[in-house]
Amino acid sequence: MAYDQWTQFEEFASLTKGVVNVDTEDDAVTNWQVKVAKSNRSLKATITEQIPDERIAWRTEGDKGTVKGVVTFHPLGDRLTRVLLVLEYFPQGFFEKTGNIWRAQGRRTRHDLKLFRKTVMMSGEATDAWRG
Template sequence: MDGVRRVEQVDETLTHCGTKIGGVDREFDAEITEQVPAERIAWVSVGGETVRSGVVTFHPIDPTPTEVTLRLAFDPAGPAETIADKFGFIDRQVTGDLQRFKKFVEERGTESGAWRGEV
């Protein structure tokens, strides 16, 4: 993905994330507030300068296609992110990343990542 550079799972409910949005690199921790494997994951950033939160849901359509839905709360920080947001760059970046993630999940065929319990 272009905007999400990495997500490292620190423990069952804490992740460390690296993003590049509007040309600006950010590092932040996010707490998983809800997780139902293969269905839903929600998070909120912790300890950072801006609050970022979101939820991703997965809805199987057939045996292979999956509808992936993202709700994201993001307040641009600084002039670069504000300009990128005003010109629609962030929306396009998120849409492209979501399409690439959907393709990755569908083509992989099995789970990946660390702990997969419910939160």
């Protein structure tokens, strides 16, 4: 269920505080609008690897930086899954590099991951699934 909900990229805007909007371009490419402090940033994410119910890897390109990420799903029981998220962030620009020094991106990511966990735990089922 956690994997199925994660693949509903358009819903990240309602699940997290940092994401404003997500548009799906095709099976492997999505366009993201994210809020950073008082400004919005546009990012283009490309899925580089997808193994249903196990792993999704992607690369995100934007004017203010690049992110390489992977999320893995490890079943621990009938209704229990460990979700591991690993991100490599390469900031570009003064504001982004300063935020990186203060680890602002990591704090935002942890907060949004907690909101995702809360949504999955409270809903009981995923809205849909994308198997790529």
